[in-house]
Amino acid sequence: MIHATTLQTMSALDGFTQTKPASTAAGLGWRQPHYAELLEKRPALGFLEVHSENFFGQGGAALAVLERGRCEYPISLHGVGLSLGSAAGIDTWHLDQLAHLVERCDPVRVSDHASFARGWAAGAAVHAADLLPLPFTREALQVLCSNVQRVQDRLQRPLLVENLSAYLQWSVQPGESLDEPEFLANLAQSSGCGLLIDVNNIYVNALNAQLSGHCPDPVAACKRWLDRIPAACVGELHLAGHCRVNDGHGEIVIDDHGSRICSEVWDLYCHALTRFGAVPTLIEWDTDVPPLAVLLDEVAYANALAAQTWRVAA
Amino acid sequence: MSALAEQQQALLNALFAWPADVAEASLLRLAEGVGSRPGRGLQAYQANGHALAERALQSAYPVLAQLMGQDGFADLARAFWHAKPPQRGDIAQWGGGLPEFVRQSAQLHEVPYLGDVAGLEWALHQSATAADGAAELGSLALLTQHEPQTLSFDCVPGWCVVRSRWPVVSIWQAHQEGGPAFDDVATLVRQQVAEDAVVWRSAFKPLVRQALPGEAALLDALQSGHSLASALAMADDLDFSQWLPLAVQTGLVLRVVPWPSTSLGEPT
Numbered sequence: 001m002i003h004a005t006t007l008q009t010m011s012a013l014d015g016f017t018q019t020k021p022a023s024t025a026a027g028l029g030w031r032q033p034h035y036a037e038l039l040e041k042r043p044a045l046g047f048l049e050v051h052s053e054n055f056f057g058q059g060g061a062a063l064a065v066l067e068r069g070r071c072e073y074p075i076s077l078h079g080v081g082l083s084l085g086s087a088a089g090i091d092t093w094h095l096d097q098l099a100h101l102v103e104r105c106d107p108v109r110v111s112d113h114a115s116f117a118r119g120w121a122a123g124a125a126v127h128a129a130d131l132l133p134l135p136f137t138r139e140a141l142q143v144l145c146s147n148v149q150r151v152q153d154r155l156q157r158p159l160l161v162e163n164l165s166a167y168l169q170w171s172v173q174p175g176e177s178l179d180e181p182e183f184l185a186n187l188a189q190s191s192g193c194g195l196l197i198d199v200n201n202i203y204v205n206a207l208n209a210q211l212s213g214h215c216p217d218p219v220a221a222c223k224r225w226l227d228r229i230p231a232a233c234v235g236e237l238h239l240a241g242h243c244r245v246n247d248g249h250g251e252i253v254i255d256d257h258g259s260r261i262c263s264e265v266w267d268l269y270c271h272a273l274t275r276f277g278a279v280p281t282l283i284e285w286d287t288d289v290p291p292l293a294v295l296l297d298e299v300a301y302a303n304a305l306a307a308q309t310w311r312v313a314a
Numbered sequence: 315m316s317a318l319a320e321q322q323q324a325l326l327n328a329l330f331a332w333p334a335d336v337a338e339a340s341l342l343r344l345a346e347g348v349g350s351r352p353g354r355g356l357q358a359y360q361a362n363g364h365a366l367a368e369r370a371l372q373s374a375y376p377v378l379a380q381l382m383g384q385d386g387f388a389d390l391a392r393a394f395w396h397a398k399p400p401q402r403g404d405i406a407q408w409g410g411g412l413p414e415f416v417r418q419s420a421q422l423h424e425v426p427y428l429g430d431v432a433g434l435e436w437a438l439h440q441s442a443t444a445a446d447g448a449a450e451l452g453s454l455a456l457l458t459q460h461e462p463q464t465l466s467f468d469c470v471p472g473w474c475v476v477r478s479r480w481p482v483v484s485i486w487q488a489h490q491e492g493g494p495a496f497d498d499v500a501t502l503v504r505q506q507v508a509e510d511a512v513v514w515r516s517a518f519k520p521l522v523r524q525a526l527p528g529e530a531a532l533l534d535a536l537q538s539g540h541s542l543a544s545a546l547a548m549a550d551d552l553d554f555s556q557w558l559p560l561a562v563q564t565g566l567v568l569r570v571v572p573w574p575s576t577s578l579g580e581p582t
Contacts, residue, residue, distance in 0.1 A: 053404040057443025059471070061518035064446075081403020087319035094403045117403065119319070121326040126399040128329055129366055129408070130359060132322075139318045167355030168345045170321060208348035208355075249357045252349030 026281040026302040027076060029257075034292045035065045039072065043296055047074040047108060049282050053081050055105075056097040063104075070105050076236070076282070077101065079112035082151065083127065084161065085134040085144045086118040090151060091127075099154050109236060109280070111160035111196045112151075114144060114184065135170035136183040141190070148191040160235045161187060162196035165204040165242075165255035181228035194235035197276070199268045200255060202226070204242050207253040222268050226275055234276040239269055239302060240284040258287030261298060266305065273309045281306070321345070328356060329363055332396035364388075367395035370405045371412065374439040377489045378416075378432050381425070390416070406443070410436055427480035427503065434476045434486055437513040438520045444472025450569040454562065457570055462543035466573040467536055470565055473514035475530045483509045483524040516565035526560075528552030539581050541573040 025046035030038060038048075048069050055066050069075065081094060102110060115131040134140045144161075152159050163184060170177075178186065188195050202225050206218035215221050241259030245252055261269075261283075269281070283298045315323070324341045331337035338356060347355025368391040372379050379387040394415055400408040413436060416422055417429035447470040456465055476482065481502035487493035510525040512533070525533075528551030535545035546554060561567040 053406070056404045056406070059446035060443040060515070062443070064518060079403075081405075083403060087316060087322055091403060097404070116322055119322045119326045121323065121330040121399065124399070125401055126326055126330060127401055127403050128326060128359075128363065129370075129400050129403070129405045130329075130362055132325055132359070135318065135321060137318070139316060143318060167348050167358045168325070169348060169355075170345045171343075205348075211350045212348055245358075246350075250349050250351035250354040252354045252358055254358060 026283060026299045026306070027073075028295055028299055029078075029282060029284040029286065030069060031286065031289050033289045034295070035069075037292050039065070039068055041292070042072055043292075043299075045073055045299065046280055047076050047282075049076040049078050049284070052077045052079040052098055052101055052110075052112075055101055066105060074108040075105050076109045076111070076280070077105070077107040078282075079110070080131065081117065081127070081129070082112040082147075083116050083118040084112055084147045084151070085114060085116040085140060086147065087116070087143055088118045088120070088125070090147050091118060095151060095154055098151075102155050102157070109160055110155060110157060111162060111236065113162045113164055114187065115164050131164050133164055133166035133168050133170070135172055136178045136180055137170075137172055137176055138178075141178070141183055141186055144187055145191040148187070148193050152191070152193065158193055160194040160196040162198050162238065163201050165198075165201040167208070167252065167254075179228075181225055185228070185230050185233065188230065188233040195229060195233045196236045196238060197226070197229060197234055197272060198238035198240070199226075199272055200238065200240045200242055200261065200265050203262075203265050203268060204253050204255045207242075207244075211251055211253070219264050219267065223271050226268065226272050229275070231276045234279050237269065237272055237276070237279055237281045238284055239265060239281060239298075240286075256287045257284045260294075266301075269302070270305055270309060273306055278306070278310075325359075329359060330396055330399045334360070363395060364392050366405065367391040371409050374406075374409045375412065375432055375435045377435055377486050378412075378428060380489050381428060381431065381485075390419075406439075409439075412436070427478070427482065427485060430476070430478040430480050430482045431485055433478075434482050434511050434513065434522065437474050437476050437511075438522060441472035441474070441513055441515045441520045442518075444470075444515060447471050447565075447568050449562070449565065451562070453569040453571070456572070460572075462546065463541050464573055465542045466540075466545075466571050466575070467542065467561075467567045468569045468571050469533070469536070470514050470516075470568055472520075473512070473533075473566060475525060475533050476511040476513060477530060478510065479506065479508045481507045481509045483511045483522060486511075486522060512566065514564075514566045521564070526552065526557055529557060532557075539574075 027047035027049055028045050030048040030050050055063055113131045116134060117128040117130055117132055148159055184195055202222045206215050206221045209215035210218050239261050240257040241261055243254050243256050243258060245254055281302050283295060285295055321344055324344050327337040328334055328341040342352060346352050349355055368388050371391045394412055398411045413429045413432035416432050422428055484494055484499045484502050488496055488499045510530040511522050512525045513522050528549035532545050532549035532552050535548045
């Protein structure tokens, strides 16, 4: 059982400076298979996270369920479609839908990704419905900041922006590009947004860099990555599982949110807790969604790790 | 075009062009996929797009998917993904063009009712997220107090009539629990029995039934802004005394309203 091992590792941790008590219980990504069961059982959770776009309709069952969930838990709206880094800008329709939803459910947090999906292909406007990577250039940073500011102005609240699992690396001339932590720190500083740090995404990127021959020690690389993020900017942490695919196209690690969180990511989570303090943590599981009890077990473990972190700190 | 716009267009081209060889080569001059091979990362994005396309269309078109079979539907989803890519960041909005895409498909000409079945399913998909509506049964009293040329009906948001030269309602119902037998529906298809469908939502449940004689004409006329009297004149097949209780009890009609609601008067 990886959890006990990781807890022992946690006990041995020292040297961190975090002294804030854990004030926020972990939350859960609330998906359709668990809509009814969660409302019936009402387990103790810090918050519920939902994908904003799943509730863009004007009415219907999904919105009614969200309304009920909102009566029991704080809601965190996590978007996957704003395309914050698009050179083509933000889709006004999408922003209108999100603004309406924010007004309707008054979420504790609103977030999306440092990615793009909107643009032009073969002369037509398209949205790739995916989280496509940005180059970490000054130009991309400027576009991202501008789009984030437009969203924040419309929503009248700060946005959290999440780091990606990226399966492409843009080729840019040396000196033209920042590295990812620097890019995100600049984004937060320039736009006033917060950062949503997905610990699993950092690890997936490091594993893929290892496959490409660029990263001999993925866990150490991830810790260095986390150490370069300004703690004050971090508003939420995400944890999820990933999978390794090896087929006729080659080998790659995919951030599929389809399994338990691995021991290395739990270790990195502990490192993040010591760096960032008591920030809300989300357990995500979107593929092959398991019984609710499995998700609650992951939530309980995240809470236990956080509690142990603060005990050690005290 | 800025460097960023050029990079983004190169990746989008590599995802949506079909075949993608040229676009892939262009992209890989600007970027390198992660993983054990340079193109592995791009393939991951392409595969994700295809899987998402199939999943999204399966959700909106479950009966079409059954009619076509898993492999045929997957091929259709992939072809549609490349021909008519999403334009919005809410994938549930994507797919409204599939009925026409199916009708225009040379490969599917031998199954000519598929496009109409798809049209019915898209109407159901749309109604699921339409605005909620509340019935005002007290307003029915207006029917006894005023002449029909001064009244109209408000129907539930998201309702629509789907007209077809094929037995689309029977085909759809045959794929639901307790629906008609496939053999019986096959007979209707051979005879090319036309069926108009009424689609609406009762509480949170999207519903479909075959339109009563004259009902489609009545609903179309009301939607076009005609008074009840004028709409009834266009639906002389309709048994109003049968239709009204059904429409009210099942939540299709929410209320009776004064007509005209504006000073524009009756459409000509």
